[in-house]
Amino acid sequence: MEELAQDDMVNAVELAQWENGKSINDIAASQGIRIRRHCRPSVPMKEIEEELGAPRNILEKIIWDKEFEVAEGHARRPLRELIKAAEQAPPTRDFFGALASAYKRNGVPALIAEVKKASPSRGVLRENFNPVEIAQAYEKNGAACLSILTDEKYFQGSFENLEKVRNSGVKCPLLCKEFVIDKWQIYHARVKGADAILLIAAVLPDLDMKYFLRICKELGMTALIEVHDEREMERVLKISGVQLIGINNRSLETFVVDTSNTKMLLEKHGDTIREKGILVVGESGLFNPDDVAYVQNAGVSAVLVGESLVKQEDPGRAIAGLFGKELLH
Numbered sequence: 001m002e003e004l005a006q007d008d009m010v011n012a013v014e015l016a017q018w019e020n021g022k023s024i025n026d027i028a029a030s031q032g033i034r035i036r037r038h039c040r041p042s043v044p045m046k047e048i049e050e051e052l053g054a055p056r057n058i059l060e061k062i063i064w065d066k067e068f069e070v071a072e073g074h075a076r077r078p079l080r081e082l083i084k085a086a087e088q089a090p091p092t093r094d095f096f097g098a099l100a101s102a103y104k105r106n107g108v109p110a111l112i113a114e115v116k117k118a119s120p121s122r123g124v125l126r127e128n129f130n131p132v133e134i135a136q137a138y139e140k141n142g143a144a145c146l147s148i149l150t151d152e153k154y155f156q157g158s159f160e161n162l163e164k165v166r167n168s169g170v171k172c173p174l175l176c177k178e179f180v181i182d183k184w185q186i187y188h189a190r191v192k193g194a195d196a197i198l199l200i201a202a203v204l205p206d207l208d209m210k211y212f213l214r215i216c217k218e219l220g221m222t223a224l225i226e227v228h229d230e231r232e233m234e235r236v237l238k239i240s241g242v243q244l245i246g247i248n249n250r251s252l253e254t255f256v257v258d259t260s261n262t263k264m265l266l267e268k269h270g271d272t273i274r275e276k277g278i279l280v281v282g283e284s285g286l287f288n289p290d291d292v293a294y295v296q297n298a299g300v301s302a303v304l305v306g307e308s309l310v311k312q313e314d315p316g317r318a319i320a321g322l323f324g325k326e327l328l329h
């Protein structure tokens with residue numbers, strides 16, 4: 001922890017930038033990453049857009065806003081202090097283990113049930129939104145783990161929701177569903193009660209991915225590495241220490257949802273994934289037992305589901321409908 005606990009320790013990408021004189025965006029682009037960073041959180045957005053043009057898609061817009069938000073976070077609570085608090089937080093729960101054992105027990109993919117109020121693609125999913133009630137209903141009805149959206153601006157989530165669910169007596173391991181671009185966010189998530197965190201390959205260059213994975217490991221957290229296409233899958237499979245890969249059926253750049261994406265990527269990379277003992281999570285656009293069976297046959301051990309549960313009157317009972325049977329704890 002000591003080595004990482006330096007306030008002046010910079011993100012790995014910045015380090016590489018100094019070493020070879022390349023900009024962050026050059027490094028990212030050379031890895032096929034289309035999302036650019038502005039890296040100037042103290043400059044008004046207007047000026048940034050004059051230089052870089054408007055954000056090219058919704059994911060890039062989210063990330064540009066996130067850069068401002070993270071800078072505010074640093075100012076509000078210095079990293080050094082946050083690291084201390086993370087060291088004193090109650091221990092993590094085993095997110096990966098909970099998925100593996102639920103899959104064995106039920107014979108259907110383990111459920112990561114998502115506490116999600118809204119999304120940029122679908123708008124508000126549930127008007128009367130009580131995150132704790134939803135989380136408790138999910139747990140009672142056999143969810144192995146829960147995912148809590150924390151992004152406020154685009155998903156109407158919050159870290160307060162994460163903290164509330166953690167303090168409500170819910171025992172399931174919790175995934176912090178965030179757009180992580182800086183290690184500050186990982187420590188922050190841990191302090192607020194997260195056991196796992198999402199890292200998105202479409203956003204993070206390899207060095208950041210490796211660095212953040214190492215921080216997660218030190219904190220006892222599981223990293224869910226999200227990929228959407230072939231190139232991202234190939235990059236991620238080259239990184240050591242990856243345990244859990246999520247295949248998002250939805251493009252965060254275009255919002256197009258296609259469950260055959262999971263099948264296609266697993267047909268190509270399933271053997272490598274099995275050899276490495278990696279678990280795969282099928283993410284997004286799953287609505288009924290046929291959808292679940294389809295991604296299970298493709299090779300996933302877990303599914304991440306938000307909309308089709310949260311939209312129903314009783315999100316807990318919706319779980320049996322999604323799987324075609326009750327899930328056991």
Ligand SMILES: O=P(O)(O)OC[C@@H](O)[C@@H](O)c1c[nH]c2ccccc12
Nearest residue numbers: 248283284285286304305306307308
């Ligand atoms: O609501 P859905 O279609 O069941 O999807 C859930 C989850 O996969 C989705 O919320 C998600 C997957 N990856 C993300 C990254 C950021 C924000 C949200 C997401």
